[in-house]
Amino acid sequence: MNAIEQSLxxxxxxxxxNAVTAATPSRPELPAQAxxxxxxxxxxxxxxxxxxxxxxxIELAIRDGARVxxxxxxxxxxxxxxxxxxxxxxxxxxxxxxxxSDGTVTVEGDLVSLIEAVDRAGRRxxxxxxxxxxxxxxxxxxxxxxxxxxxxxNIHHHYDIGNAFYELWLGSTMAYTCAYYPTPDATLxxxxxxxxxxxCRKLRLKPGESVVEAGCGWGMLAMHxxxxxxxxxxxxxxxxxxxxxxxxxxxxxxxxxxVEFVEDDYRNISGRYDAFVSVGMLEHVGVKNxxxxxxxxxxxxxxxxxxxxHSIGRNRxxxxxxxxxxxxxxxxxxxxxxxxARIFEPWDLSILDVENLRLHYAQTLRHWLALFEGASExxxxxxxxxxxxxxxxxxxxxxxxxxxxxxxxxxxxxxxxESNDIPWTRADLYAS
Amino acid sequence: MNAIEQSLxxxxxxxxxNAVTAATPSRPELPAQAxxxxxxxxxxxxxxxxxxxxxxxIELAIRDGARVxxxxxxxxxxxxxxxxxxxxxxxxxxxxxxxxSDGTVTVEGDLVSLIEAVDRAGRRxxxxxxxxxxxxxxxxxxxxxxxxxxxxxNIHHHYDIGNAFYELWLGSTMAYTCAYYPTPDATLxxxxxxxxxxxCRKLRLKPGESVVEAGCGWGMLAMHxxxxxxxxxxxxxxxxxxxxxxxxxxxxxxxxxxVEFVEDDYRNISGRYDAFVSVGMLEHVGVKNxxxxxxxxxxxxxxxxxxxxHSIGRNRxxxxxxxxxxxxxxxxxxxxxxxxARIFEPWDLSILDVENLRLHYAQTLRHWLALFEGASExxxxxxxxxxxxxxxxxxxxxxxxxxxxxxxxxxxxxxxxESNDIPWTRADLYAS
Numbered sequence: 001m002n003a004i005e006q007s008l009x010x011x012x013x014x015x016x017x018n019a020v021t022a023a024t025p026s027r028p029e030l031p032a033q034a035x036x037x038x039x040x041x042x043x044x045x046x047x048x049x050x051x052x053x054x055x056x057x058i059e060l061a062i063r064d065g066a067r068v069x070x071x072x073x074x075x076x077x078x079x080x081x082x083x084x085x086x087x088x089x090x091x092x093x094x095x096x097x098x099x100x101s102d103g104t105v106t107v108e109g110d111l112v113s114l115i116e117a118v119d120r121a122g123r124r125x126x127x128x129x130x131x132x133x134x135x136x137x138x139x140x141x142x143x144x145x146x147x148x149x150x151x152x153x154n155i156h157h158h159y160d161i162g163n164a165f166y167e168l169w170l171g172s173t174m175a176y177t178c179a180y181y182p183t184p185d186a187t188l189x190x191x192x193x194x195x196x197x198x199x200c201r202k203l204r205l206k207p208g209e210s211v212v213e214a215g216c217g218w219g220m221l222a223m224h225x226x227x228x229x230x231x232x233x234x235x236x237x238x239x240x241x242x243x244x245x246x247x248x249x250x251x252x253x254x255x256x257x258x259v260e261f262v263e264d265d266y267r268n269i270s271g272r273y274d275a276f277v278s279v280g281m282l283e284h285v286g287v288k289n290x291x292x293x294x295x296x297x298x299x300x301x302x303x304x305x306x307x308x309x310h311s312i313g314r315n316r317x318x319x320x321x322x323x324x325x326x327x328x329x330x331x332x333x334x335x336x337x338x339x340x341a342r343i344f345e346p347w348d349l350s351i352l353d354v355e356n357l358r359l360h361y362a363q364t365l366r367h368w369l370a371l372f373e374g375a376s377e378x379x380x381x382x383x384x385x386x387x388x389x390x391x392x393x394x395x396x397x398x399x400x401x402x403x404x405x406x407x408x409x410x411x412x413x414x415x416x417x418e419s420n421d422i423p424w425t426r427a428d429l430y431a432s
Numbered sequence: 433m434n435a436i437e438q439s440l441x442x443x444x445x446x447x448x449x450n451a452v453t454a455a456t457p458s459r460p461e462l463p464a465q466a467x468x469x470x471x472x473x474x475x476x477x478x479x480x481x482x483x484x485x486x487x488x489x490i491e492l493a494i495r496d497g498a499r500v501x502x503x504x505x506x507x508x509x510x511x512x513x514x515x516x517x518x519x520x521x522x523x524x525x526x527x528x529x530x531x532x533s534d535g536t537v538t539v540e541g542d543l544v545s546l547i548e549a550v551d552r553a554g555r556r557x558x559x560x561x562x563x564x565x566x567x568x569x570x571x572x573x574x575x576x577x578x579x580x581x582x583x584x585x586n587i588h589h590h591y592d593i594g595n596a597f598y599e600l601w602l603g604s605t606m607a608y609t610c611a612y613y614p615t616p617d618a619t620l621x622x623x624x625x626x627x628x629x630x631x632c633r634k635l636r637l638k639p640g641e642s643v644v645e646a647g648c649g650w651g652m653l654a655m656h657x658x659x660x661x662x663x664x665x666x667x668x669x670x671x672x673x674x675x676x677x678x679x680x681x682x683x684x685x686x687x688x689x690x691v692e693f694v695e696d697d698y699r700n701i702s703g704r705y706d707a708f709v710s711v712g713m714l715e716h717v718g719v720k721n722x723x724x725x726x727x728x729x730x731x732x733x734x735x736x737x738x739x740x741x742h743s744i745g746r747n748r749x750x751x752x753x754x755x756x757x758x759x760x761x762x763x764x765x766x767x768x769x770x771x772x773a774r775i776f777e778p779w780d781l782s783i784l785d786v787e788n789l790r791l792h793y794a795q796t797l798r799h800w801l802a803l804f805e806g807a808s809e810x811x812x813x814x815x816x817x818x819x820x821x822x823x824x825x826x827x828x829x830x831x832x833x834x835x836x837x838x839x840x841x842x843x844x845x846x847x848x849x850e851s852n853d854i855p856w857t858r859a860d861l862y863a864s
Contacts, residue, residue, distance in 0.1 A: 123780075123850060184856060315849045316777040337783055338773035345748040348555075350837055351769055354786035359856065405782055405849040417747045417837040418555060424616060424791065430862040 042066035042082055049089050054121030058114060074117050075109025097323030101390040115400035152238050154284060154331035163245045165382055169371035174218040177280035177310065178361040178409045188367035196224040199279065201429050202353065202413050203306050205229040209274035212300050214266035215281025219246025226258040233259045236266055269296050274305045282311035283332050290342040298347040303416045313410040328394045334407055344414055352422055353413040361409045362402035369395040474498035474514055481521050486553030490546060506549050507541025529755030533822040547832035584670050586716060586763035595677045597814055601803035606650040609712035609742065610793040610841045620799035628656040631711065633861050634785065634845050635738050637661040641706035644732050646698035647713025651678025658690040665691045668698055701728050706737045714743035715764050722774040730779040735848045745840040760826045766839055776846055784854055785845040793841045794834035801827040
């Protein structure tokens with residue numbers, strides 16, 4: 001067993017090797033001699049790490065020590081010590097984020113560009129069978145298979161950390177999902193409102209109709225539908241904080257009569273509606289529940305009406321990035337098209353329209369990141385520096401995931417198979 | 433073993449029971465006493481048949497004999513004898529078409545409406561476990577699993593029966609695929625040209641680019657792309673008759689320099705192109721070859737460019753209607769979304785846009801059927817009455833399949849996952 005394997009095998013039962021918060025896994029103090037003395041061994045280890053990443057055009061360094069990389073690197077990653085480097089090396093996808101968050105890894109240069117370069121290099125290595133990377137991947141994958149459970153806990157982990165925090169950087173619409181930019185120079189708020197209208201137009205909402213929304217966030221789409229399209233909405237969400245915020249807002253805007261916010265799971269939705277909509281919930285549902293979700297849709301629509309599901313997705317089935325899943329979205333899974341089919345096919349639902357808006361999500365995230373950085377002092381005051389770095393990494397990594405094509409954003413319109421109350425063309429979506 | 437099972441078990445090795453052409457399977461003469469004497473037993477059998485169809489609002493009758501059905505039937509189906517009725521009863525999906533074709537079954541009323549009613553009733557019975565229907569279904573399904581092979585033979589069966597025949601009813605564009613009607617009152621030729629433009633716009637073709645087409649029919653899309661969009665096209669097809677027609681036409685129109693027609697299988701496509709397009713071929717590919725088709729796409733595009741696949745599809749995996757598969761499209765299979773995913777997912781291709789045009793296919797088929805009926809004397813002179821009735825049933829049944837939602841028409845736009853050379857929105861598709 002070499003030093004890397006030792007560090008992998010030891011894992012979290014060891015006492016922390018340096019001062020970190022309780023949420024950070026412990027790091028064993030590795031005996032220096034396990035890797036040989038001095039810079040030569042460090043250079044070898046950094047080279048190994050660079051190679052396992054597919055040799056992206058970046059520089060890797062240990063503070064006041066060894067460094068490896070190409071001539072004109074996009075960015076430089078510096079480990080504060082050999083111990084940190086070895087600890088990260090043993091499980092890069094999962095530990096890089098933790099080390100970045102607690103500041104034992106720092107980045108000079110643009111963080112988004114760095115992650116894009118690593119993503120693109122990683123894509124090129126797929127199937128190249130680096131045994132080291134393969135072993136890391138196996139370990140990670142094993143852990144992932146057991147995480148899709150406990151929806152309520154998972155949702156609380158992310159969405160109930162404080163509405164005030166999200167208000168700092170989501171813009172005035174409080175929409176925490178991909179916006180739709182009619183042109184790339186639209187503002188965030190314009191694009192979020194355009195997204196709501198795009199969804200409502202795709203659903204062909206008519207005044208007096210009823211809509212059920214599964215996973216309504218802070219309820220702004222539900223209120224927009226009621227206000228602008230004259231429909232009645234029942235909106236479900238299991239985030240307690242969000243539901244309270246949404247109810248308060250609806251009351252203030254005089255919409256309490258047309259929008260009902262229900263603090264309950266999508267599986268408990270009852271009643272008949274003209275339209276079903278779910279924007280940004282599917283990522284939290286878990287593939288094993290997709291057929292049940294389709295059953296809810298079928299029950300809600302009863303052979304007529306329309307539906308729309310908007311979700312982050314993948315080109316092919318793959319788990320969420322392990323650090324994002326562990327620290328940001330426990331239980332999260334962006335589905336591939338074949339996985340999304342499990343919602344529709346068992347219930348004879350016809351897919352009418354799929355639009356991939358992944359470049360719009362990259363743009364949305366750029367706007368969020370800019371607002372977040374502008375408010376970073378206040379975020380630091382609310383939480384701590386580690387939290388700021390963690391969210392900076394998450395937002396930057398998400399931009400990279402959409403620009404490199406690691407992640408997609410699918411908007412899917414569907415209808416019960418026997419219904420012909422479907423649009424003749426999509427031209428009306430684009431009529432001004 | 434009862435009389436129905438006897439007739440099912442005997443099958444084609446028995447001598448024909450009445451004068452039919454060689455292509456029609458034989459019908460055993462059933463002893464009348466197997467079902468009891470007289471009208472009462474016939475009524476019982478007709479009722480059984482009606483029930484096995486899910487009790488659609490139609491009337492079933494034996495000529496000069498029993499009849500069953502609802503008060504105001506949509507249409508009446510008359511069997512010329514008890515023997516025909518029992519023969520059909522044993523395997524309705526497969527044998528009804530043959531009996532209709534040879535005229536031993538006749539229909540009063542609208543044939544499309546009749547099939548729509550039967551389709552809708554059948555949809556309602558799914559999962560209701562009629563043991564009779566289930567047994568029929570099992571038998572049919574067993575046969576189906578072994579038919580997806582021999583692409584060249586299968587294609588010749590349908591497409592090489594004579595260009596002159598297709599010229600009678602496809603309109604001037606010779607496009608034998610779903611048209612795109614900007615408005616429902618467009619003519620067939622207008623809609624076929626609009627479809628070609630819709631496809632070219634979705635592919636964002638630019639002058640000077642290269643396009644490869646898999647399954648080009650009579651080559652009219654390839655010629656349209658070269659003529660209107662200034663691209664070079666290599667178009668593949670294994671139908672000898674179609675390739676000859678297409679080459680002749682390209683020469684006559686002075687397009688031989690920009691469009692090359694290759695008589696070869698899509699699996700043998702070589703070279704690099706800016707765009708891949710396939711309109712109406714996937715139905716003949718077979719699910720087991722989808723990953724190979726995706727590999728061809730990936731090889732052709734090499735990490736950049738765009739692709740479009742246009743195909744009949746399903747809401748969920750199901751074999752083609754057994755009679756259509758046997759008499760019209762041997763080896764045909766319209767895929768469900770989860771099956772189509774096997775083209776894209778193994779090769780990291782991003783699905784960018786899916787549009788379901790099933791109502792446009794119903795309209796296209798209505799136009800084809802009207803032209804076909806107008807030319808039925810000439811078709812009869814080319815072939816025979818049985819051929820006319822067979823194609824009438826096929827075209828009528830296809831209309832019903834799209835209006836009842838049994839079949840879908842998916843246009844899928846995709847691009848290599850790592851390419852960001854993808855449209856910002858779809859608004860330009862609808863700019864006039």
